[in-house]
Amino acid sequence: MEHAREHWSSRIGFLMAAIGSAVGLGLLWKFPYTVGENGGGLFLIAYILAVVFLGVPLFIAEVLLGKKTQKSAVLAFSYVAPKQGSWKIGAYLGVFASFLIMSYYSVIAGWGMNYVLLSLSGFYTNLEEREIGRAFSLLSGSMSISLFWHFLFTLITMAVVFTGVRKGIEYWSKIMVKILFVLLVILLGFSLSLDGLKEALCFIFYPNFDTFKGSSILEAVGLAFFTLSLGQGIMISYGSYVGEKEDVVKMAAIVGFSVIVVAMMAAVMIFPVVFTFGLQPDSGFGLVFQTLPYLFAKLPMSMLISTLFFALFVFTALTSAFPLIEVVAANLMELFHITRHRAAFFTALATFVVGIPSAAASSGAIFPEWQTLFSSNFLVTIDRLVSVWMIPVAGLVTSLFVGWKMDKSIKQKEFAGYGALFTIWNVFLRFVIPFLIILIIIQKSGVLQ
Amino acid sequence: MTKKAREHFSSKIGFFFAAIGSAVGLGVLWKFPYIVGQNGGALFLLAYVACTILIGIPVFAAELLLGRKTQRSAIGVFSLLMPTKPFWKLAGWLGVVSSFLIMSFYSVVAGWGLSYMVSSITGASRGMSAEKVSEVFHLLVSSSDLCLLWHFLFTLMTMMIVFSGVRKGIEHWSRIMTRSLFAMLFALFLYSCTLPGMGPAIEFILYPNFETFTFSSVLEALGLSFFTLSLGQGIMFSYGSYTSDQEDLPMMSIIVSFAVIIVAILGALTIFPVVFTFGFEPSAGTGLIFQALPYLFSKLPGGVLISTLFFSLFVFAGLTSAMAFVEVVASNMMELMGWSRKKAALLVSMATFIFGIPSALAGSGILFSDWQEIYRMNFLETMDNFVSVWLIPVGGLITTVFVGWIWNKEASQEEFLKGSSCSPRLFSVWYYAMRFLVPGLIILIILQKSGLINFD
Numbered sequence: 021m022e023h024a025r026e027h028w029s030s031r032i033g034f035l036m037a038a039i040g041s042a043v044g045l046g047l048l049w050k051f052p053y054t055v056g057e058n059g060g061g062l063f064l065i066a067y068i069l070a071v072v073f074l075g076v077p078l079f080i081a082e083v084l085l086g087k088k089t090q091k092s093a094v095l096a097f098s099y100v101a102p103k104q105g106s107w108k109i110g111a112y113l114g115v116f117a118s119f120l121i122m123s124y125y126s127v128i129a130g131w132g133m134n135y136v137l138l139s140l141s142g143f144y145t146n147l148e149e150r151e152i153g154r155a156f157s158l159l160s161g162s163m164s165i166s167l168f169w170h171f172l173f174t175l176i177t178m179a180v181v182f183t184g185v186r187k188g189i190e191y192w193s194k195i196m197v198k199i200l201f202v203l204l205v206i207l208l209g210f211s212l213s214l215d216g217l218k219e220a221l222c223f224i225f226y227p228n229f230d231t232f233k234g235s236s237i238l239e240a241v242g243l244a245f246f247t248l249s250l251g252q253g254i255m256i257s258y259g260s261y262v263g264e265k266e267d268v269v270k271m272a273a274i275v276g277f278s279v280i281v282v283a284m285m286a287a288v289m290i291f292p293v294v295f296t297f298g299l300q301p302d303s304g305f306g307l308v309f310q311t312l313p314y315l316f317a318k319l320p321m322s323m324l325i326s327t328l329f330f331a332l333f334v335f336t337a338l339t340s341a342f343p344l345i346e347v348v349a350a351n352l353m354e355l356f357h358i359t360r361h362r363a364a365f366f367t368a369l370a371t372f373v374v375g376i377p378s379a380a381a382s383s384g385a386i387f388p389e390w391q392t393l394f395s396s397n398f399l400v401t402i403d404r405l406v407s408v409w410m411i412p413v414a415g416l417v418t419s420l421f422v423g424w425k426m427d428k429s430i431k432q433k434e435f436a437g438y439g440a441l442f443t444i445w446n447v448f449l450r451f452v453i454p455f456l457i458i459l460i461i462i463q464k465s466g467v468l469q
Numbered sequence: 470m471t472k473k474a475r476e477h478f479s480s481k482i483g484f485f486f487a488a489i490g491s492a493v494g495l496g497v498l499w500k501f502p503y504i505v506g507q508n509g510g511a512l513f514l515l516a517y518v519a520c521t522i523l524i525g526i527p528v529f530a531a532e533l534l535l536g537r538k539t540q541r542s543a544i545g546v547f548s549l550l551m552p553t554k555p556f557w558k559l560a561g562w563l564g565v566v567s568s569f570l571i572m573s574f575y576s577v578v579a580g581w582g583l584s585y586m587v588s589s590i591t592g593a594s595r596g597m598s599a600e601k602v603s604e605v606f607h608l609l610v611s612s613s614d615l616c617l618l619w620h621f622l623f624t625l626m627t628m629m630i631v632f633s634g635v636r637k638g639i640e641h642w643s644r645i646m647t648r649s650l651f652a653m654l655f656a657l658f659l660y661s662c663t664l665p666g667m668g669p670a671i672e673f674i675l676y677p678n679f680e681t682f683t684f685s686s687v688l689e690a691l692g693l694s695f696f697t698l699s700l701g702q703g704i705m706f707s708y709g710s711y712t713s714d715q716e717d718l719p720m721m722s723i724i725v726s727f728a729v730i731i732v733a734i735l736g737a738l739t740i741f742p743v744v745f746t747f748g749f750e751p752s753a754g755t756g757l758i759f760q761a762l763p764y765l766f767s768k769l770p771g772g773v774l775i776s777t778l779f780f781s782l783f784v785f786a787g788l789t790s791a792m793a794f795v796e797v798v799a800s801n802m803m804e805l806m807g808w809s810r811k812k813a814a815l816l817v818s819m820a821t822f823i824f825g826i827p828s829a830l831a832g833s834g835i836l837f838s839d840w841q842e843i844y845r846m847n848f849l850e851t852m853d854n855f856v857s858v859w860l861i862p863v864g865g866l867i868t869t870v871f872v873g874w875i876w877n878k879e880a881s882q883e884e885f886l887k888g889s890s891c892s893p894r895l896f897s898v899w900y901y902a903m904r905f906l907v908p909g910l911i912i913l914i915i916l917q918k919s920g921l922i923n924f925d
Contacts, residue, residue, distance in 0.1 A: 134843075140859055141844055141851055145920050155843045162839040168827070195555070323920060 025090055026185040027261050031271070033190040038258055038275045040193040040339025041249045043200070043282050045128060048336060049308050051243065052224070052287040058239055059232025061225045066237050068280055070244035074456060076276040077448045078250050078415060081422040083268050084434055086259025088426075092350040093253035096260070101425050110417025114253035115351050117410040119367075121252070122344035123375035124399045126177065129337030130169025130379075131309060132330050134159055139326040144317050152317060156309040160382035170379045171372060177341040178368035181349055182361055185261050189342045196335045203332040204282065208289045210325065216295030223295070224287050238460045245457075246407065247279050251415030254343040257350045268434050269441070293319075308333070345371065378402065408464045416457040423449030475540050476635040477711050483640040484712055485725065490643040490789025491708070492699050492729045493650065495578060498786060499758050501693065502674070502737035506751050508689055509682025511675045514734070516682075516690040521726050524910060525694040527902045528865060529705060530722040530885075531872045536709025537718065538884045542800040543703035546710075550876065557871055563864030564703025565801050567856050569817075571702065572794035573825035574849045576627065579787030580619030580829075581759060584609060586780035589766075592773050602764040606755075610832030620829045621822060623784075627791040628818035631799055632811055635711050639792050646785045653782045654732065658739045660775060666746030667738075673751065674737050688917045691910055696857060697729055699790065701865035703797045710800075717889045719899070743769070758783065795821065828852065858918045866911045873904035 028034040055063050089096040093111035101107050138155070159165060180188045211217065245251060262268070290307075293315050316326040348371075349363035380386040381397040394401045422431070423446060435442035478484040505513050536542070539549045544561035551557045597605070609615055630638045661667060695701060709718065743765050744751055751757070766776040798821075799813035808816070830836040831847040844851050872881060878900065885896045916922040 137851070137855060138844065140919070141846070141854055142920055143844075158839040158843050162837065165837050165840060165843075168837065321921065 025260065027263050028190055029186050031266060033186070033194060034258065034262055034266070035271060035274055035278075036197045037189055037193040037339075037343070038255070038271070039278045039282075040197045040200075041254055041258070041343040042247060042275060042279045042340075043197075043336055044247075044249065044340035045125070045333070045337050046246055047279075047283050047286050048290070048333060049305075051247065051283050052290050053307070054239060054243055055287055056223050056291075057231065058236040059228045059230075060223060061227035062229065062232040063236055063240055064225065064284075065227075066232075066240035067243060067283075070237075070241045071248065071276050071280055073448070074241055074453055075244040075248045075250065076272045077445050078245065078419055078453055079248050079255060079275065080268055080272045080434075080445065081449055082250060082255035082418060083259035083262065083272065084431065085418070085422055085426070086256040087262045087264075087266070087268060087434075088430055090260050092260055092347065092354055093256045094351050095354050096256055097421065100421070100427075104425075107417065107421050107425065110414050110421060111253060111256075111351075113410050113417070114251055114256075114414035115347055117406050117414060118252045118254065118344045118347045119371060120374070120402055120406050120410070122174075122177075122341060122348075122371040124378040124402055125337065125341060125344065126173040126371065127166060127170045127375055127378045127381075127399065128305070129334060129341065130166065130171075130173040131156075131159060131305075132333040132337060133169050133173060134165070135309065135313070135330040136327060136334060139323055139330060142323075143313075144322040144326065147317055149314065149317070152314045153310050155313075156305075157382075159309075160305075163380040163383045163385040166379040166383075167376065170375055173337070173341070174368050174372045174375070177338065177345050178364055180338075180342055181345045181364040181368075184360060185346075189346060193339050193342065196339050200332060200335045200339070201282075203328050203335070204285050204289065207325070207328055207332065208285055211289045211292040214292040214296045216292040216297070219295040220288070220291035223291060235463055238456070238463050241456050242407075242412070242460050242464070245411065245415055247283060248276065249340070249343065251411035251413075251418065252344070253347045253351070253414070256418075257347050258343065260350075269438055409461070412457050412461050412464075416454055416461075419449050419453045419457070423454075475710065477713055478640050478708075479636050481716065481721075483636070483644060484708065484716070485721065486647040487640055487643040487789075487793075488705070488708055488721070488725045489728050489732075490647040490650070491704055491793035492697060492725060492790075493647075493732050493786055494697075494699065494790035495575065495582075495783070495787050496693075496696050497729070497733045497736050498740070498783060499755075501697065501733045502740050503751060503757065504689060504693060505737055506673045506741070507681065508686040509678045509680075510673065511677040512679065512682040513686055513690055514675065515677075516687050517694055517733075518730055520687075520691045520910075521694040521698065521730060523902065524691060524907050525698045525700065526722050526726045527899050527907060528695070528700050528869060529698050529726060530719050530899065531868060531903060532700065532705035533709035533712070533718045533722060534881065534884045535868075535872070535876075536706040537712050537714070537716070538880075540710050541706075542710060542797065542804055543706040544801050545804045546706050547871070551871075557867065557875070560864050560867035560871065561703060561706070561801070563860050563867070564701060564706070565798055567702045567860040567864060568704065568794040568797040569821060569824070570852050570856050570860070572627075572791060572798070572821040574828040574852050575787065575791055575794065576623040576821065577616060577620045577825055577829045577849060578755070579784060579791060580616065580621075580623040581609060581755075582780055582783040582787060583619050583623055584615070585759065585763065586777065586784055589763075589773060589776035589780050595767055595773065597764065597767055599764045602767070603760045606759045606763075607832075609759075610755075611834075613830050613833040613835050616829040616832065617826065620825055623787070623791070624818050624822045624825070627788060627795050628814055630788075630792045631795045631818075632814040634810060635796075639796060642792065643789050646789050650782055650785045650789070651732075653778050653785075654735055654739065657775065657778055657782070658735050660771075661739045661742040664742045664746045664769075666742040666744065669745040670738060670741035673741060673745070674734075685917055688910075688914045692857070692862070692914050692918065695861060695865060697733060698726060699793065701861035701863075701868070702794070703801070703864070704793045707797050707800045708793070713888075715888045717891070719885060719889050719891045719895065859915075862911050862915045862918070866908055866915070869903055869907045869911065873900070873908065 085096050089099045091099055093115055094108055097108045097111045098105065180192050182188065294311065297315055297318065299311060313326060316322045319325055345364065345367050348367045352358060352363040352367065353360060377386045378399040381399040387398055390398050432442050478487065535546045539546045541549055543564045544558055547557040547561050630642050632638065741751060744761060747765055749761055763776060766772045769775055795814065795817055799817045802808055802813045802817060803810060827836050828849040831849045837848055840848050846854065882896050885899065886893065
């Protein structure tokens with residue numbers, strides 16, 4: 021690459037892209053449920069502490085690594101430690117995690133698109149209750165329809181990454197994050213008017229000492245990493261598009277704060293609907309694609325609410341999908357010296373192909389024995405592989421790498437004006453974060469209870 | 470963007486035929502007669518004409534004026550006039566997406582027409598019973614390879630016309646086809662006049678029926694006039710951009726709109742006498758065109774000729790509209806991506822063909838076999854519904870609000886009166902319609918059609 025690297029056009033552009041990346045589908049369906057199951061208010065405090073003391077420092081580490089090297093994950097590692105190639109495993113793991121996530125993410129987001137069209141096509145008029153649940157089993161059970169939406173979602177994501185950092189990712193992230201926020205506020209306002217609000221607030225915020233365990237702390241830490249999209253190489257690439265003058269620490273603080281706010285809003289938005297009808301809070305696909313449409317149907321203006329909710333869902337997915345493709349494409353561009361267009365195209369093609377078994381996961385059209393062998397379907401297996409192993413290990417390696425291998429004086433410059441904060445941050449990267457990540461891996465993988 | 474001057478229509482009459490050809494589409498043949506009959510006959514017709522004058526013509530003129538002013542297609546219009554406010558480009562994008570989606574299923578339906586044209590010429594349907602005729606149609610619809618063949622052929626024909634450019638392609642072929650369309654329609658109409666069913670048909674269509682005319686009928690009329698004038702699909706932006714400053718666009722809008730009204734009524738008065746002669750129930754859509762009519766034609770004297778004429782009319786109406794759909798998408802791509810016309814026409818047609826495959830296979834259920842159960846309509850109908858309930862009205866609404874509230878009044882006045890013999894007073898009427906009346910009514914349509922509010 022002879023010519024200058026493309027940078028964000030403004031600070032707000034980077035912030036919007038980073039927030040868009042961090043606010044993903046997990047926030048809509050994992051976060052509310054996990055909070056409720058792990059001690060409510062206590063867990064919330066643990067989560068906020070985890071974001072502030074562990075998530076934000078690691079976020080700073082990734083952005084800083086990208087900013088200083090002006091390279092994406094793989095080359096950033098070999099630039100800092102050219103002679104110790106084994107560190108690069110962290111980068112490869114992160115990039116590969118992004119690739120795998122995109123493959124099934126777009127299947128789920130595609131189902132979300134299906135529900136936007138379905139809501140707009142008069143799904144809620146003259147509807148019998150049992151048809152709602154059936155619609156999702158038909159959809160996920162139909163490989164061809166799932167592939168159709170999987171394809172459309174991948175195509176849209178590719179088109180944006182294809183256009184470049186400024187005109188593509190930054191431009192669309194800015195627009196979509198704004199829309200996303202407006203949609204969230206409208207739906208939140210609606211939820212505040214429901215009867216189930218009080219019960220939902222109790223469920224989410226009441227400190228429950230019975231359900232809060234030691235493992236809940238680890239859960240909170242894992243969720244903090246996940247909701248900041250760490251350990252996927254994303255923030256290294258995004259950091260490499262940041263100019264020399266930007267204040268990384270401040271930006272990380274803003275992103276961390278925004279993610280916490282959005283997560284709370286999402287939780288307060290979803291649960292009142294569930295509690296108004298006296299249902300059990302559930303998580304995952306079931307909540308989003310079956311419980312919620314069922315509840316929407318009972319509300320006034322169900323078509324509007326449902327359309328807005330699934331539009332929110334799709335926008336959330338899109339702003340998180342851009343970086344997933346971008347990371348892989350950016351690394352390919354640097355490693356193999358190919359153009360952005362070619363990299364974006366081949367990455368999207370590859371994630372589409374690898375996502376086919378995920379799209380066929382429920383129908384069993386491909387790998388019908390998978391479910392029996394792995395006791396979960398293809399999509400869920402990949403999800404677990406990525407979130408239990410790949411992301412934590414990549415985060416661990418990145419933390420150690422930036423903590424121990426990067427030149428101290430270079431790092432310190434970024435903390436000019438923050439006093440002793442640098443020393444604390446460095447200690448966290450070197451000891452505290454790696455230790456906690458190892459605990460998480462041990463706990464999650466079931467090696468120790 | 471190329472440096473050389475934009476290709477314009479060679480003459481007023483060329484533009485006239487292209488615009489009418491685009492406006493007179495398949496909807497006029499199968500939607501219009503039925504909807505008129507179901508919604509109060511003459512009262513509905515009156516409402517339709519009123520809506521076309523009050524709403525249709527102003528929006529039609531607005532799209533043409535914006536296109537001519539900027540010499541750009543739909544998306545370019547808004548990015549040129551509002552470079553810092555990307556929101557307005559949404560109107561252009563909605564139009565382009567509408568045209569793309571319509572073309573994808575339009576060519577499937579027009580392809581069936583092509584199939585019937587060929588089978589009429591060969592006289593294959595002569596002497597068939599009613600059951601046999603509908604059996605033939607079901608066979609065609611559920612045959613995936615035949616549907617794909619006709620879908621492909623129709624797309625190919627459309628592509629070749631757009632490929633050859635504005636003058637040599639669209640204008641040239643619109644002139645020929647729109648004229649033959651008129652001639653065929655008139656011949657068929659004269660023939661229908663001789664049928665005994667003419668009386669009941671006139672009664673069905675022209676008798677004011679107060680019972681079936683409701684408030685939602687007015688909205689139906691409004692939606693139909695939008696649809697029959699091909700508004701909100703980005704088409705008239707592009708066509709406007711192919712005209713020069715000497716053209717009298719307000720006058721042109723009036724002439725084209727009235728021509729469309731006449732064609733629509735003539736179409737209804739051609740189709741229904743046939744239906745009523747044999748005491749059939751009037752119905753709409755594919756059932757009317759592909760099942761009732763072929764059977765009835767075969768029982769009439771000169772059936773082979775009548776049937777051939779009718780399905781040629783059908784295909785020509787489809788083609789002159791289809792070239793507009795492909796042209797809109799292609800011309801926007803040419804401006805956005807800097808593609809050549811040939812590349813744009815080829816890629817766009819290829820994309821609409823591929824996206825139309827699920828529609829072509831909707832009847833056979835080979836692809837997306839569960840679609841019908843999830844959506845309670847097949848893929849083709851879902852696309853049609855999505856475009857006509859949401860995309861077209863919302864795109865039209867944004868355009869209207871833009872002209873009425875955002876675009877500088879002096880600029881619109883200047884453009885309105887440029888090359889026009891209309892008085893400034895007409896401008897004021899138009900301007901206030903765009904400001905209040907039109908947006909208000911479009912919002913009502915959207916609310917009613919989406920089921921958010923029920924006025925009945």
